[in-house]
Amino acid sequence: MASAAPGADGFDWATIGAVGNAAYSGPSANGRGRVDYQYKISKLEITTTQWLEFTNTFSTQTNQFHFTDLGPVFWGASFDPTYSGPGTRYRLRPGDPNAGMRPVAGIAWRDAARYCNWLHNGKSSSLSSLTTGAYDTTTFGGDANTGYTGALTHLPGAKYWIPTLDEWLKAAYYDPDRFGKGSGGWWEYTNRSNQEGVSGVPGVGTTSAELILPNFGQYAIPLGAYTGSVSPWGLLDTSGGAREWTEELTELDGFRFAGGSGAGDSKFLEQIGAFLTDDPEGVTLNGLRIASAIPNVSTVSLLVIVAFGHRRKR
Numbered sequence: 001m002a003s004a005a006p007g008a009d010g011f012d013w014a015t016i017g018a019v020g021n022a023a024y025s026g027p028s029a030n031g032r033g034r035v036d037y038q039y040k041i042s043k044l045e046i047t048t049t050q051w052l053e054f055t056n057t058f059s060t061q062t063n064q065f066h067f068t069d070l071g072p073v074f075w076g077a078s079f080d081p082t083y084s085g086p087g088t089r090y091r092l093r094p095g096d097p098n099a100g101m102r103p104v105a106g107i108a109w110r111d112a113a114r115y116c117n118w119l120h121n122g123k124s125s126s127l128s129s130l131t132t133g134a135y136d137t138t139t140f141g142g143d144a145n146t147g148y149t150g151a152l153t154h155l156p157g158a159k160y161w162i163p164t165l166d167e168w169l170k171a172a173y174y175d176p177d178r179f180g181k182g183s184g185g186w187w188e189y190t191n192r193s194n195q196e197g198v199s200g201v202p203g204v205g206t207t208s209a210e211l212i213l214p215n216f217g218q219y220a221i222p223l224g225a226y227t228g229s230v231s232p233w234g235l236l237d238t239s240g241g242a243r244e245w246t247e248e249l250t251e252l253d254g255f256r257f258a259g260g261s262g263a264g265d266s267k268f269l270e271q272i273g274a275f276l277t278d279d280p281e282g283v284t285l286n287g288l289r290i291a292s293a294i295p296n297v298s299t300v301s302l303l304v305i306v307a308f309g310h311r312r313k314r
Contacts, residue, residue, distance in 0.1 A: 073106025
């Protein structure tokens with residue numbers, strides 16, 4: 001059973017190894033999913049509580065930030081009527097015990113990039129913390145009429161970023177022990193199986209994908225509820241929850257992949273190209289799962305040696 005216990009930075013991480021794994025071989029995603037380095041990826045999508053902290057940090061300063069106006073479309077928060085300003089404050093929905101763990105569905109790709117900048121900069125309340133760190137937002141330009149411009153990949157030294165398509169695929173579908181210990185391979189579904197998960201509420205089904213509930217009620221199911229359905233690396237809700245942004249553009253006319261899970265078919269081959277947008281400012285029903293770097297071993301060792309040396313001198 002997977003855990004979802006947050007660490008010091010508030011995220012529960014899965015470390016993705018098997019460096020230089022074989023890429024997927026098949027239609028749609030042929031040649032994708034190979035990653036030649038270790039990295040971390042959050043076991044859960046960004047929760048309402050996590051996005052609420054981000055939103056309120058800036059929405060209570062001013063109303064000029066579009067991420068407070070355009071999204072999320074679905075989350076476990078709402079306007080706080082007890083707050084009189086400045087700006088706007090949001091709160092977890094009263095009476096919803098699972099509000100904080102509800103998925104965040106309906107954020108723009110560029111706001112996901114700004115969120116990563118904010119994390120990179122230590123959750124600073126300074127407006128400049130949104131500008132750079134993980135992504136250089138000064139390059140973001142264009143509109144729906146002229147076309148969008150800007151850097152699409154995270155900066156060297158980024159502490160957090162939107163997972164690349166290869167990173168996401170590997171964490172969701174690649175099993176380093178698929179054919180026995182140390183003999184890796186790919187599953188067709190994200191539940192470590194070649195059998196599709198069962199759509200249904202927790203305790204009945206294994207995924208909220210394709211679950212029909214009133215008023216998009218599948219987004220009311222808290223993240224981490226399907227504890228028995230995990231990826232080979234321990235990721236939860238890779239099927240169901242919100243669809244998830246990936247970092248890159250595809251080769252399909254410059255459209256950006258909205259890779260990941262969603263309220264649609266969780267099947268691998270159908271899922272990869274299912275949700276596309278060429279509007280990084282627009283709001284879809286996408287959410288976010290973040291990636292992070294593995295600290296350099298030599299750097300960590302040096303820090304330990306230095307710290308030990310200082311202690312010995314006392």
